Amino acid sequence: MPQTPEPESYTLPPAAPFTNHGRTKAAWVLMWGVCLGFLVTGLGLVLSETTLTIIGVVLAVGSVVVSLIMRGMGLGQPAAVAVQQNDRDWYSA
Helix, strand or coil, X not given: CCCCCCCCCCCCCCCCCCCXXXXXXXXXXXXXXXXXXXXXXXXXXXXXCHHHHHHHHHHHHHHHHHHHHHHXXXXXXXXXXXXXXXXXXXXXX
């Protein structure tokens, strides 16, 4: 004799996920700064110029620092808010 499953009652999460997919001003500064830093570093390595290599590394590390500062100023992805969950997730079986 087949058993009928008990109906499940699911609730939606308390908030929708962010819709910017990480495309923030802080992320763009990080991406372009690191790309430029690695380009300058690679050029310095190919040309055997220590000064150019150091400038490229400083650019890459500096862009990480600037991006973190921009995120702290609110120009980046907001931190996820911890929500108290019940004993089951809303999407679990």
